[in-house]
Amino acid sequence: MPQNCCFSVDWGRVTAVSPETAIIETENLTKMFKDVVAVDDLNLQISKGEIFGLVGPDGAGKTTTIRLLVAILDPDSGWAKVDGYDTVREPEPIKSRIGYMAQQFNLYGDLSVWENLNFFADVFEITGQERSERIERLLNFARLNEFRDRRAAHLSGGMQKKLALACTLIHTPDIIYLDEPTTGVDPVSRREFWDILTELHLDGITLFISTPYMDEAERCSRVGLMNDGKLIVCDRPEKIKRMISGELITLWPSDMRRALPLILDLDGVLEVQTYGDQLRIFAEDAAEIDSRIRDTLSEASIDILDMRRTQPRMEEAFISLIQHQRVEAEEAAS
């Protein structure tokens, strides 16, 4: 498993990362909370204009990573640079160049949409004609124009997220960090939110997004998978999907519980993941194993409701990669 994979892969259509164009850069970045290592030896390089997705389960260290990168948390060791500025020694220049949308709704609920935007415009020293123009533009952009006088606390979840995004954009930052921006948002608002993010991406803004959703990860130009504070893999989505070894078969057996151990025992099966009533089987040779699965299950008188070759998605890839990391960690411990 490549640990510092970001240095060694071919970026394809994404601009090649060199220290000159890396807008976010970390080296051995580590943050501990008492005995827990929240971020473990993180090495990351993100180039200008990327949509970088940080994916991983809850507690993987995504939020801590973002907090380290927006310079509101200091690392225990290692360093991070944003736009060339060190997050510990020069946090203030960083803060005027970035926008940060925290996971928790962090606007003033007792202030109206317009008052919130206005306040952040003042904080970022946007004045005069420019200020009113930008506020109008952002209200349209976030589709909040008709809610300008509504208190932020009385907006729906999706609208609150859009307002928060608008507030982080008021000073036209070079980089925006979004910590799980669509968690708890309905699918329609989520799609709309991503349309907005795509527009920003096309404007050349660097986006750093953490998300637990795999479909969102697929929309990023590059994805880093985090687990237990470690960056397990970091690459373009299609490359990550190709990282899992073997071919994928999806099987719907009539009796999941009995079928699972039988299939795990078969030679040539690399890995089995369960999804509701389905088994996702990774095998060295899908065509070859097909008949053996049929034989084994009919011997045990388990019916096959359906079985077909499928393309691995991000989700299978991540579960596979996380499982491999756990096994490795256990082996290293013993």
Added chain:
Amino acid sequence: MINWRRVLSVMRKEWWHITRDKMSFFLLIVSPMLILITFGYAFSIDITNVGIGIYDQDLSPLSRRYINQLHSTDALRLEAFPENMQDVDRLLMRGDVKAVVIIPRGFARDLQSGDTAAVQVIVDGTNPNTAGHAIQHIGAHTENFAAKQMEAQLRRAGYTASLEAPIDLRIRPWYNPSLRYTVSMIPALVGVVLAVPAMAASLALSREREWGTLEGLIATPIGRFELILGKLIPYVLTGMLSVPLCVLTAVYLYNVTFQGSFLLYMLLALLFLFATMSIAMLISVFIKSQQAAIMASMMIFLFSGFFMSGLLIPFALMGPLLQMEALLLPTTHFVIISRSIFVKGAGLTELRGFAIALLGIGILSFVLTSLMFKKKL
């Protein structure tokens, strides 16, 4: 380096928070007056009209005159006339009277023959304040009565000299001629209750921490000095509205005359609110939750305010360690300022030291707050 536009913007935002949150508004403006009204009664009762009983065993014209003397002022009120010792016992036990004066048989005879007549006073010592009051006034009336008797006897014996003491002692209490307790306590209490608005200020940062808005704010280029100053000013200015409310309550509800300059009072109250609210901000930096911040500021501003500021325990009676602590407390200085302006009509010249102390405490706490507040999680 300070961007005043940002300070103004934070001020306006805080003003919106204060006016849109009933709790803050109440704490800042109304609560000092309410505390003054409720606690004022407890602190301001001048003892008058203490009920006493008279057990007159003599039933003579002279004993009648003595009794008239006893209730010639409103200090004592003749409540009951027991006719035996069981009655006396019952009256005291039930608390109907705080003292019983027993005039024994032969009172008039002894007086007229020039002998010393005896009078017994039994006092309910349960409450030393009322007991002391009863003793003092019964004693004074009795001496007065005895002096008149002696003069009358001398006159009868042919002497015309009046009984004048060799030293003519004339005590004139200035500023509070009738030595009313209220006149001293209410202005001091005004000083203590005006620290209550600071409790609202102690929420200024912890509230944003709980809302999660602080995390967003520290990720912006806003300066910590700008943030703290922007938060402090609206609280101080809003708190100033409670000052005239409290002064009016003292003057119209408790009939305390305001002798000094109201303008000076407002000016020094401004310094006082600046000092208390800077301390409240400092609390807010260290204490993370709103509840804990309210508890801590209550300890400092209410409890210490009542017990350490010189309101209840005179400053001179405190031990040296406690005195040092008390001097760090802005309330101690403002209680003296409030009393002096209210009762004596003191001016800035006399109060300069206290004003400087308040300014010093305020600036020190403000600078500490700005330095201690880190734009980090």
